Amino acid sequence: MTSLRAATPLSELSIATLDDADPLRAVRDRFALPEGVIYLDGNSLGALPTATAARVASVIHDEWGVGLIRSWNSADWIGAPQRVGAKIARLVGAEAHEVIAADSVSVNLYKLIVAALTAQPDRTVVLSEPSNFPTDLYMIESALQAFGGRHQLVLAPRDELAARIDDDTALVLLTHVHYKTAEMHDMAAMTASAHARGALILWDLSHSVGAVPLDLNGCQADLAVGCGYKFLNGGPGAPAFLFVAERHHTTLTSPLGGWMGHARPFAFIDQYEPAAGVDRYLCGTPPIVAFAALESGVDLHLEMDMQIVAQKSRALAELFIDLVAVHGAPYGLKLVGPPRGAPRGSHVSFRHPHSYEIMQALIARGVIGDFRAPDILRFGLTPLYLRFADIAQAVAILEEILRTEAWRAPEYQVRHAVT
Numbered sequence: 001m002t003s004l005r006a007a008t009p010l011s012e013l014s015i016a017t018l019d020d021a022d023p024l025r026a027v028r029d030r031f032a033l034p035e036g037v038i039y040l041d042g043n044s045l046g047a048l049p050t051a052t053a054a055r056v057a058s059v060i061h062d063e064w065g066v067g068l069i070r071s072w073n074s075a076d077w078i079g080a081p082q083r084v085g086a087k088i089a090r091l092v093g094a095e096a097h098e099v100i101a102a103d104s105v106s107v108n109l110y111k112l113i114v115a116a117l118t119a120q121p122d123r124t125v126v127l128s129e130p131s132n133f134p135t136d137l138y139m140i141e142s143a144l145q146a147f148g149g150r151h152q153l154v155l156a157p158r159d160e161l162a163a164r165i166d167d168d169t170a171l172v173l174l175t176h177v178h179y180k181t182a183e184m185h186d187m188a189a190m191t192a193s194a195h196a197r198g199a200l201i202l203w204d205l206s207h208s209v210g211a212v213p214l215d216l217n218g219c220q221a222d223l224a225v226g227c228g229y230k231f232l233n234g235g236p237g238a239p240a241f242l243f244v245a246e247r248h249h250t251t252l253t254s255p256l257g258g259w260m261g262h263a264r265p266f267a268f269i270d271q272y273e274p275a276a277g278v279d280r281y282l283c284g285t286p287p288i289v290a291f292a293a294l295e296s297g298v299d300l301h302l303e304m305d306m307q308i309v310a311q312k313s314r315a316l317a318e319l320f321i322d323l324v325a326v327h328g329a330p331y332g333l334k335l336v337g338p339p340r341g342a343p344r345g346s347h348v349s350f351r352h353p354h355s356y357e358i359m360q361a362l363i364a365r366g367v368i369g370d371f372r373a374p375d376i377l378r379f380g381l382t383p384l385y386l387r388f389a390d391i392a393q394a395v396a397i398l399e400e401i402l403r404t405e406a407w408r409a410p411e412y413q414v415r416h417a418v419t
């Protein structure tokens with residue numbers, strides 16, 4: 001791959017010093033990363049922890065193959081959603097009994113939006129922001145259909161959100177770290193604004209959990225959802241999770257009354273009776289093989305100090321921004337989202353009219369980030385396995401692609417289904 005040479009404002013020596021001083025440098029060995037790849041997409045699909053393959057194999061061979069149906073009890077398959085939920089609770093500042101792992105983020109959004117609206121029949125507005133992650137907006141629309149047209153989705157830009165909350169607002173639904181720009185909401189302040197007008201708030205933590213320190217209860221948050229396959233390294237399509245603050249456990253109920261959310265699923269009675277607490281938000285049978293991979297990823301995160309992870313994330317972002325300011329800006333790359341030093345999530349994004357082609361050229365050279373329509377190059381900065389030298393090398397390769405216009409090659413113009 002391209003060497004750094006003298007092209008960077010920081011010498012190779014000073015980058016090596018950053019890596020030597022990195023308290024997380026040994027954690028890289030806990031991941032199975034392919035040779036010749038700089039993986040800058042852990043915010044979209046987290047990398048594979050080395051412990052996961054053996055763990056999943058054991059669930060398949062021992063628990064399924066030998067234990068068969070007995071494993072629902074003997075291997076506590078039945079307790080997986082609560083057990084993994086309790087572990088995730090420690091990463092988001094919640095109590096163990098307030099979090100459950102289940103379904104996808106989309107389905108969990110539906111359950112919590114409908115639950116929140118049903119509990120507040122006098123309020124008819126769900127407030128969110130334009131350019132929120134699409135599924136969040138789509139699921140609001142779907143949830144509103146359950147109420148026969150009485151409700152309304154209102155979108156307001158982030159600097160107007162707090163002022164738009166009024167006595168008609170049932171629910172404020174926001175993504176804590178923006179999936180494109182990495183902008184981060186002030187969770188405590190926005191939650192307080194919602195509560196001041198008597199509204200509930202639902203935080204989507206998909207780009208936050210495992211990436212930035214979180215304190216749902218410290219912020220008095222009501223509801224939250226989050227993703228298992230991004231920074232938690234739970235594997236493709238890993239179960240998601242949801243949080244319901246204890247004070248809402250008896251007043252809110254899931255609209256999807258599946259048997260796993262029943263108070264006594266194995267009583268097999270005709271009448272639905274919601275389980276206590278967050279258990280009522282389970283619906284169908286948990287995917288146990290996927291849960292094994294998710295739990296392995298979560299366990300790794302529980303060994304980490306989130307303050308140290310966040311510090312390194314900021315340092316990686318600042319290095320990336322500084323290097324692109326020198327080597328990308330002359331070719332038209334523009335930073336999107338928070339400026340250097342401002343609060344942010346754990347990715348950096350840049351705008352360029354040919355972002356798609358540039359990203360394809362990067363991927364062909366082993367630098368894997370992603371493209372987000374219409375014109376964004378997005379790079380996930382996962383502190384657990386990235387070295388400062390990886391960032392420097394990625395920017396050196398990016399600079400070469402821009403300088404030589406290698407992105408103009410016809411093979412990089414082909415659009416793939418997943419970007």
Ligand SMILES: *Cc1c(COP(=O)(O)O)cnc(C)c1O
Binds near residue numbers: 104135204
């Ligand atoms: C990734 C992501 C999702 C994913 O939803 P799924 O239904 O689990 O695919 C939802 N919301 C946000 C903000 C995301 O970043």
